[in-house]
Amino acid sequence: MRNSKVTLADVAAEAEVSTITVSRALNRPEIVSEQVRKRVRDAVGRLGYVPNQAARLLASGRSNVIGVVIPSISNNVFTDVLRGIYEAVEATPFEIQLANARYKPEREESLLRIFAAQRPAGLIVAGIDQTEAARGILDTLDAPVVQIMEIGADPVDMAIGFSQGDAAAAATAHLIAQGYRRPGFLGARLDPRTRRRFEGFRRACEAKGLFDPDCMETTEQASSIQLGGELLAALLTRRPETDAVFCNNDDIAIGALFEAHRRGIAVPERLGICGFNDLEIVRHSVPAVTSVATPLYEMGRGAVELIAARLKGEDQPEPVRDMGFRLMARDSTQRR
Amino acid sequence: MRNSKVTLADVAAEAEVSTITVSRALNRPEIVSEQVRKRVRDAVGRLGYVPNQAARLLASGRSNVIGVVIPSISNNVFTDVLRGIYEAVEATPFEIQLANARYKPEREESLLRIFAAQRPAGLIVAGIDQTEAARGILDTLDAPVVQIMEIGADPVDMAIGFSQGDAAAAATAHLIAQGYRRPGFLGARLDPRTRRRFEGFRRACEAKGLFDPDCMETTEQASSIQLGGELLAALLTRRPETDAVFCNNDDIAIGALFEAHRRGIAVPERLGICGFNDLEIVRHSVPAVTSVATPLYEMGRGAVELIAARLKGEDQPEPVRDMGFRLMARDSTQRR
DNA sequence: GGGCTACATGTTAGCGCTATCATTATTTGA
DNA sequence: TCAAATAATGATAGCGCTAACATGTAGCCC
Numbered sequence: 001m002r003n004s005k006v007t008l009a010d011v012a013a014e015a016e017v018s019t020i021t022v023s024r025a026l027n028r029p030e031i032v033s034e035q036v037r038k039r040v041r042d043a044v045g046r047l048g049y050v051p052n053q054a055a056r057l058l059a060s061g062r063s064n065v066i067g068v069v070i071p072s073i074s075n076n077v078f079t080d081v082l083r084g085i086y087e088a089v090e091a092t093p094f095e096i097q098l099a100n101a102r103y104k105p106e107r108e109e110s111l112l113r114i115f116a117a118q119r120p121a122g123l124i125v126a127g128i129d130q131t132e133a134a135r136g137i138l139d140t141l142d143a144p145v146v147q148i149m150e151i152g153a154d155p156v157d158m159a160i161g162f163s164q165g166d167a168a169a170a171a172t173a174h175l176i177a178q179g180y181r182r183p184g185f186l187g188a189r190l191d192p193r194t195r196r197r198f199e200g201f202r203r204a205c206e207a208k209g210l211f212d213p214d215c216m217e218t219t220e221q222a223s224s225i226q227l228g229g230e231l232l233a234a235l236l237t238r239r240p241e242t243d244a245v246f247c248n249n250d251d252i253a254i255g256a257l258f259e260a261h262r263r264g265i266a267v268p269e270r271l272g273i274c275g276f277n278d279l280e281i282v283r284h285s286v287p288a289v290t291s292v293a294t295p296l297y298e299m300g301r302g303a304v305e306l307i308a309a310r311l312k313g314e315d316q317p318e319p320v321r322d323m324g325f326r327l328m329a330r331d332s333t334q335r336r
Numbered sequence: 337m338r339n340s341k342v343t344l345a346d347v348a349a350e351a352e353v354s355t356i357t358v359s360r361a362l363n364r365p366e367i368v369s370e371q372v373r374k375r376v377r378d379a380v381g382r383l384g385y386v387p388n389q390a391a392r393l394l395a396s397g398r399s400n401v402i403g404v405v406i407p408s409i410s411n412n413v414f415t416d417v418l419r420g421i422y423e424a425v426e427a428t429p430f431e432i433q434l435a436n437a438r439y440k441p442e443r444e445e446s447l448l449r450i451f452a453a454q455r456p457a458g459l460i461v462a463g464i465d466q467t468e469a470a471r472g473i474l475d476t477l478d479a480p481v482v483q484i485m486e487i488g489a490d491p492v493d494m495a496i497g498f499s500q501g502d503a504a505a506a507a508t509a510h511l512i513a514q515g516y517r518r519p520g521f522l523g524a525r526l527d528p529r530t531r532r533r534f535e536g537f538r539r540a541c542e543a544k545g546l547f548d549p550d551c552m553e554t555t556e557q558a559s560s561i562q563l564g565g566e567l568l569a570a571l572l573t574r575r576p577e578t579d580a581v582f583c584n585n586d587d588i589a590i591g592a593l594f595e596a597h598r599r600g601i602a603v604p605e606r607l608g609i610c611g612f613n614d615l616e617i618v619r620h621s622v623p624a625v626t627s628v629a630t631p632l633y634e635m636g637r638g639a640v641e642l643i644a645a646r647l648k649g650e651d652q653p654e655p656v657r658d659m660g661f662r663l664m665a666r667d668s669t670q671r672r
Numbered sequence: 673g674g675g676c677t678a679c680a681t682g683t684t685a686g687c688g689c690t691a692t693c694a695t696t697a698t699t700t701g702a
Numbered sequence: 703t704c705a706a707a708t709a710a711t712g713a714t715a716g717c718g719c720t721a722a723c724a725t726g727t728a729g730c731c732c
Contacts, residue, residue, distance in 0.1 A: 007718060018682050023720060033680065050453030054393035055718035058687050063390070074419045076412075083410045086436050098434055100422050117386035225620045254617070261622040281590070281617065284561045286597040343688060354712050359690060369710060391688035394717050675731095682725070692715085699708070 006049045014043035066094050067115035070126045071103045076279050084300020092308055109134045116141050122307035128152040129192040144310040146303040151320050160302045160321040164193055167292045167325040168200030171274050172246050174327055176208050178335045180244035180272045185216045186231040187248035188223035194248050201246055228255020244272030250279040253289050272333040287331035295323040342385045350379035402430050403451035406462045407439045412615050420636020428644055445470045452477050458643035464488040465528040480646040482639040487656055496638045496657040500529055503628045503661040504536030507610050508582050512544050514671045516580035516608045521552045522567040523584035524559035530584050537582055564591020580608030586615040589625050608669040623667035631659040
């Protein structure tokens, strides 16, 4: 039962067929006769054969690896996306190779270069803000590529996500509709995705004549709960009349909520709080925090499905899939 | 600059040496003369050569992949461990292949079987509760294996972690020292690790004659914030005199805290709450929640370092590394 | 029955790299 | 001075698999 050294040839000998027949019985069983297929299956079982992926890749030039490049693995947002990806992959012959670009475009670039050289079955990259060079690598790559989290005008290949700007605008419009008149924007690191959310926020404010260029509080640091508290404190010091905050994500929103508690600021009466992503925590906090539900898990699943469909060949999927978003209005913005 | 088809042979031609020399210049530069090394380096740069890992693996029989098997990727605990693993790997030639066993021993077994067939450079597995068959696979595997999260009597190979029982006992002793007399235990799914924490809890209670077999509230479901609230509600209904809860992890502790808020139960006066793992959220909640700081990130890093040291050969590391834990006493148990 | 198609299986070569065993140049020691 | 050790490089084979082509076998039609 030791399988570490069992090769195709061993299985072939055991089943009394040639190696190529074993290969076919395993990879394209429909072109092998039923009886041979069974002989092979039995031999595989008896010997405990497990295919050598390296040899398969080397011989065929195509691997079963889907490369995934995300900017952070500790950010809860990507945790849910990853869960979707890993679960979707379980039903397929694919494997995931995960790489962390740490929010550095040049690191993303070099990771993509390495992936490209390994001839992956497909690639999933977060966001639509790749460098020119990165796009070049993806363009010349002969494998399906899915951009995830966000959709934009000019996808590299396929994309699955939603409009960050529209989502932020919807949340902001909700704040205004609830009667808040001096909304602020709390963001952490100002990456392009955050910027587009801010543009949505601005659009919604301007639509009601409420935009104030001084309402944004951001920093260079990575997002965290602690940072949410600090940002709220800073904004309230600088602009005490602030009566609501749109937070760039739920960690910041929760941090802001705790800070409000510490300062005895009533939420939602004196201060409205809105988060982004609808992680579990904002659904159960006291008060529960309004947030924008983004289809994190579904985008992960969808990305894998797009790649699988493309490789299967039949009925090609729409290259851009808008998964939408949902505003989850809760007590933290329930002013009246 | 297209690298997708540049092979060792191309580099060899460009540098006017043989392929094996290029291989050596890349993998064991110290045995190649300085001038040849430079010629090769230049040729690699000019052609944009990236080695084909599959061919390397096939020829050498050893890969640069460290397989990681964890029971969940959405659980925040593993997020931090993974961050440690991925960061440690960046300084090395290794790559990570991550697999999710979903808390199912038989799934873990089959994942290990697959990994074993790929001749990994090393393996990291969470916990010390592998099945007999899984241990068999690991035993016959000719690669370093690190068990992570917990240390026990009989490691497969190497282990890095701490005593779950001692950590739980320390937290429970703290609750008792703070004057709580009817502590309860809130746990989610009752896996062996949770069981050992419960044993620690029981030990600490019995030491003060305070153990009550009826104090444990658990469920089949996976841990979550919502579940923390439900467990607290259930325990208080069943056993209203409960004056403190040791929660099996921080999600449950935070859920319990929110539930206490909703019910108007004063924390820490009427109810003490203690969590486990010291995630960011418990440090900033109101009140801040007492927890046991576990070296998640460090265990991740350490596991990779153990594997790297073993493969390097020199000064073999201690096979079992106890990383300890720290009780972080905060307001949620500050009764007096 | 010759010639055709369709299907099932086999033979051969080679994917890109490294292990192993040469081979050649260079240094060392008595 | 020459054998022997040392260092640097090369030739060859083969890792385990699959692509591409080759062969064999059965069924079918006119």
